[in-house]
Amino acid sequence: MSSGRETQSIKPLEVTLPTSLRSEQLVRIDSQWASSRPALATATRMRYKGLIQGFLDSAERFASREALVVDDKRLSYRELRGRAAAIARTILDRELESFPLAAILASRSVTAYAGVLGILGTGKGYVPLNPKFPVDRTRKMLVLSGSRVLVVGREALGQLHRLLPEIGRTLTVILPDLDDAADLCAAFPQHRFVSSRQMSEGAGFAFDIEVDSAAVAYLLFTSGSTGEPKGVPIHHSNVWSYIEYISNRYEVNERDRFSQEFDMTFDLSVHDMFICWERGACLFSVPEKSVMLPAKFIRDHGLTMWFSVPSVVALLSNMRLLQPRCFPSLRFSVFCGEPLAAAHAQHWQEAAPNSIVENLYGPTETTIAISHYRWDPSKSPQECLNGIVPIGWPFAGQQCRVADHERGEVSETGELCLAGSQVTDGYWNDPEKTRRQFVHFPETGETLWYRTGDLVKRGENGCLYYLGRIDHQVKIRGYRVELQEIEVVLRKTSQAEQVVAVPWPVVDGSADGVVAFVSGVSNVDDLHILDRCREALPDYMVPRKIYRLEEMPLNDNRKIDRKRLVKLLEGA
């Protein structure tokens, strides 16, 4: 399958070349770049194993070192490699025909991590599914991905009876945490089940694979404006660039202890796992109950690498859990996914005085993150705009341009467009959306640019400042949300003439949730609508409240005036 990319040209624009990096960064990064692994082109010729390569190298070099801690389970690289090998061999032994992707429905368990590695160990890309998401949404993702294999963790077994009935194609369901799958075999004869007792032996499996750098390493789904999740395929070459760059920048080594806060359906989890395993470090899976307030977890495990959305800082701060010097073990603290308030960066810096604090920015389409800003307590407060930390400069080798597309010119303020080895080439089986967002500019020839939809300002020194969106996409607690997707569900369930979803409340540039307005309907059963929303949407997209209006306020263009709706909320 392909992303169905067909590009279009838009108005001629002056090209902004990637001269935005500060000179000292260029020198340092380039020297590190040169000393690291062979470039991808060379690596491809050297039996390149793709995203799993770093883990396999570490498993050879640091076989007895701890690779993963999940609750009270501690797995060495040798043990985790063994678990992954068993899953990989089981997939390959039961493969009836070749297919490019396999899905994993698991979360924060040994099977979740071993499953990702096992799938990659077959040379296939992985499709993470989230047991916390509504089953209907998970089924859509599974079907859209075309996966013929599904690896399921213990924590998701209870969902199978609702997930599997409406899957048209035959699935091979691998169950490393279930001894006996007889009940499932009887209930779903159209599918094939492999219990833990029926799985192949991992011993002796050599991970003797080669992957094309253009193959898909993982496929993630983000919120889509039509109501259907939108697939973003990330290729091995995209993620390889990121891992090379970041593991060098943070000088990761085998003594590091990484946090793993993010759900696997959030691409920032790829950073946690594969930056960690690239250099033989240990990954600490943050239990669901500690994700919200992880202060004790950070201290108990002496973490050295922290990566989360900025909302976590606000929560810890509100709970008085961010005391000066409370996280002395941290070397790097990295935030991404939503605007980072300057006050929060400063507060965290005081709590983690031995840590470098960085703000990363990047849409899923550009592989985890593509620009960075390093917090400097002496200078950064003056460099912030509206109290928000800049998104900084693109990674070395990646390109950006800021353009006002309506006026057809490069400008100081406009839409951020990105290009480079980290940028994917289109959406999964969606030529129309691909054409809209992935474009060529006449001045840059074959270079493919991703239009982010993010409105940014470019400072005199090339530093980028995030200002907001040019469309109706918002971030809620770091998750990317198309408000239209919520509105599709609201319209269907409320039968209202007009529905509007509004991010609310918004604190320091970040939305905590969403509320809904409906009009043109007399009887609104809020609880019924919200229950239906909960069945179709992930928790963070379900409106907190529904307001009924006689009619929607309109602006001068006779469009719904969203700003006035926000004013109504402010006055409520």
Add this chain to the structure above:
Amino acid sequence: MTVAMSEAQLVDLVISWVQSNHRPGNSRNGKISADTDLIAGGLLDSFGFIDLIVFIESQSGCKIDLTDVDPSEFCVVKGLCRITLRNQ
């Protein structure tokens, strides 16, 4: 001015608050009791939990210190109330 509370009184107060302020779409969840896990059951998200802490502090007059408390204790109604009353 606040009055010293018993654990049972505080538990009742918390349950009543959660019943009025839990996440939407959970209307079919079972009865909320002293043993209910507020987070695992999806009743509160992180911001709702903070709102609950603010509410408890205002009612009990106690500052809740979660510095060294395990999440499996403070996510449960009864555990959260006990932590609160330790500082009474």
